[in-house]
Amino acid sequence: MADRYLSFTGTAPGRLLTRRLGLPQPAALQRWTPEQPSLKGDRLLLTAGKSDLGLTDADARTALGLDLTTAPSEKPAAVVLDATGVRDVETLAEVHAALHPVVRSVAESGRVVVLGAPLDPTDHHQAAVQQALEGFTRSLGKEIGRGRTVNLVRLTDAHAAESTLRFLLSPRSAYVSGQVIEVGSAPADVTAPHDPPHDPDRPLTGRTALVTGAARGIGEAVAETLARDGARVVVLDVPQAEQDARRVADRLGGTALALDITAPDAGTRIAAALPDGLDVLVHNAGITRDRRLVNMTAERWSSVLDVNLASVLRTTDALLESGTLRRGGRVVATASIAGLAGNAGQTNYGASKAGIVGLVRALAPRALAEHGVTVNAVAPGFVETKMTAAIPLFIREAGRRMNSLAQGGLPIDVAETTAWLADPGSSGVNGQVVRVCGQSLLGA
Numbered sequence: 001m002a003d004r005y006l007s008f009t010g011t012a013p014g015r016l017l018t019r020r021l022g023l024p025q026p027a028a029l030q031r032w033t034p035e036q037p038s039l040k041g042d043r044l045l046l047t048a049g050k051s052d053l054g055l056t057d058a059d060a061r062t063a064l065g066l067d068l069t070t071a072p073s074e075k076p077a078a079v080v081l082d083a084t085g086v087r088d089v090e091t092l093a094e095v096h097a098a099l100h101p102v103v104r105s106v107a108e109s110g111r112v113v114v115l116g117a118p119l120d121p122t123d124h125h126q127a128a129v130q131q132a133l134e135g136f137t138r139s140l141g142k143e144i145g146r147g148r149t150v151n152l153v154r155l156t157d158a159h160a161a162e163s164t165l166r167f168l169l170s171p172r173s174a175y176v177s178g179q180v181i182e183v184g185s186a187p188a189d190v191t192a193p194h195d196p197p198h199d200p201d202r203p204l205t206g207r208t209a210l211v212t213g214a215a216r217g218i219g220e221a222v223a224e225t226l227a228r229d230g231a232r233v234v235v236l237d238v239p240q241a242e243q244d245a246r247r248v249a250d251r252l253g254g255t256a257l258a259l260d261i262t263a264p265d266a267g268t269r270i271a272a273a274l275p276d277g278l279d280v281l282v283h284n285a286g287i288t289r290d291r292r293l294v295n296m297t298a299e300r301w302s303s304v305l306d307v308n309l310a311s312v313l314r315t316t317d318a319l320l321e322s323g324t325l326r327r328g329g330r331v332v333a334t335a336s337i338a339g340l341a342g343n344a345g346q347t348n349y350g351a352s353k354a355g356i357v358g359l360v361r362a363l364a365p366r367a368l369a370e371h372g373v374t375v376n377a378v379a380p381g382f383v384e385t386k387m388t389a390a391i392p393l394f395i396r397e398a399g400r401r402m403n404s405l406a407q408g409g410l411p412i413d414v415a416e417t418t419a420w421l422a423d424p425g426s427s428g429v430n431g432q433v434v435r436v437c438g439q440s441l442l443g444a
C-alpha cells in the first residue's frame with residue numbers, strides 16, 4: 001500500500017501546505033542500493049570525556065575501517081560521539097558542547113551515533129550519567145528530523161562493535177532510531193570452523209540461512225537480503241504457500257521447505273532437511289487474530305501463541321540440541337512493538353511477542369556459552385506489508401505517522417537489521433531486542 005502522504009509531502013506544494021498546517025514532514029529515507037551502498041559525506045568523530053576506546057588515535061581509526069575523521073566537516077553524513085569516558089555530570093556537559101555546534105549541519109538521512117559505556121553497578125555517578133545518555137539519545141532522535149537517526153551503542157571494545165557501527169553508519173539502518181544497543185566482547189572461539197575468508201560485501205558467503213514465513217512480506221525481504229549477503233537460503237512457509245515459497249527460493253537460488261512451523265516435529269524435519277547444518281535461523285513466521293479479551297475465543301488465543309511463540313521455543317531448542325545450528329550460528333526472532341508497549345485488541349499477539357523478548361534475554365548467554373550461537377530479536381513497528389494494509393485507513397495512517405520519522409518502515413528495513421545481527425562479525429551482539437520502528441512513540 002503506497003504512502004500517498006509521503007509522496008505528497010515530497011512535492012513543493014505538498015511541503016508548503018503541510019508545513020503551514022503544522023502536519024508531519026516525513027523525509028524520503030535513503031536506503032541501501034547497489035549504486036549507493038554508503039552514506040555520502042564525512043563521518044565525523046567527536047569525543048566527550050577521557051575515553052579508553054583509543055579512537056583519538058588515527059591508526060586505530062584506520063584499523064577499524066569505518067572512515068572516521070576528526071577534521072571539521074561542513075555537512076557530515078554522520079557524527080559519532082565517543083562518550084564512553086563520561087563518568088560525572090560535569091563531563092556530561094561535553095556531550096552538549098560537542099554536538100550543539102554540529103547537529104544542525106548533519107545531512108538529510110544522516111546519522112548520529114553516541115558511544116556509551118556499560119553501566120557500572122559499583123559507581124552510581126558513572127551509572128547515572130551513562131544512563132543519562134539514553135534519555136539524551138532518545139530525545140535528540142525525537143527532535144532531529146529530516147530522516148536523520150540517533151542511536152546509542154554501549155561498548156567496551158570498538159573492534160567487537162565494528163559490524164554494529166558499520167550498520168548504523170550506513171543507509172541499511174534507515175528506519176532504526178532511538179535504540180540502545182549493547183555490544184559485548186565477542187568470545188574468541190565463536191567463529192564457525194567452516195568460515196571462508198571474510199568478504200565485507202558478502203559476509204554470509206558459505207553460510208546457510210533458514211527463514212520461516214518467507215513466502216511473502218518481511219520474511220521474503222529477509223531471505224532476499226541474506227541471499228544478497230551471500231547466504232544459501234531455505235525459504236520455509238506453510239504448505240498452502242508452497243508455490244510462493246518456491247518462486248522466492250528459485251529467484252534466490254535457494255530451496256523451499258513446505259512446513260507448518262507449529263507441527264510438533266518441525267525441528268526434526270528442519271534438521272533432516274539440513275544434514276550439513278544451519279548457520280542462521282530467522283523466526284519470522286507470525287500471525288494475528290485480533291479481538292479484545294472479552295471477545296477472544298480460546299482458539300484465537302492459542303493459534304497466535306502457538307505460531308508466534310511456542311513453535312519458536314520448540315524449534316530453537318530442537319535445532320540447538322541436535323547441533324544443527326552450528327558454532328558461530330545466529331538466531332534472530334521477531335518480536336513487535338505490540339509486545340513491548342501493548343496494543344488494544346492484541347492481548348494474544350502482545351503476549352506472544354513479549355514472550356519472544358523473554359526467550360531472547362534468557363537464552364542468549366547460555367546459547368553463546370554452550371553452543372557458540374547468538375540469540376537476538378528484531379521488534380518491528382509499523383511496516384508496510386499485507387498485514388498492515390488490512391488495518392482500517394485511519395488507524396493505519398496514525399500507525400504510519402506516530403514515530404520520529406513520520407512514516408512506516410519497509411520490509412527491507414527489518415531485513416537489513418536481521419542481516420546485521422546474522423553477520424559473522426556480530427558475535428558481540430547477544431540478547432538484544434532491536435526495534436525497527438522509526439522510533440515509534442509507543443513504548444520506550
Ligand code: NAD
Nearest residue numbers: 213217218237238260261284285286336380382383385387
Ligand atoms: P505476513 O502475514 O505478510 O507474512 C507472514 C508469513 O508467515 C506468511 O507467508 C505466512 O504464510 C507465514 N506463516 C504463518 N503461519 C505459519 C506457520 N504456522 N508456519 C510457517 N509459516 C507460517 O506478515 P509480515 O507482516 O511479513 O510479518 C512477519 C513477522 O513480522 C511476523 O512475525 C509479524 O508478527 C512481525 N511483525 C510485523 C509487523 C508489520 O507491521 N508488518 C509489525 C511487527 C511485527
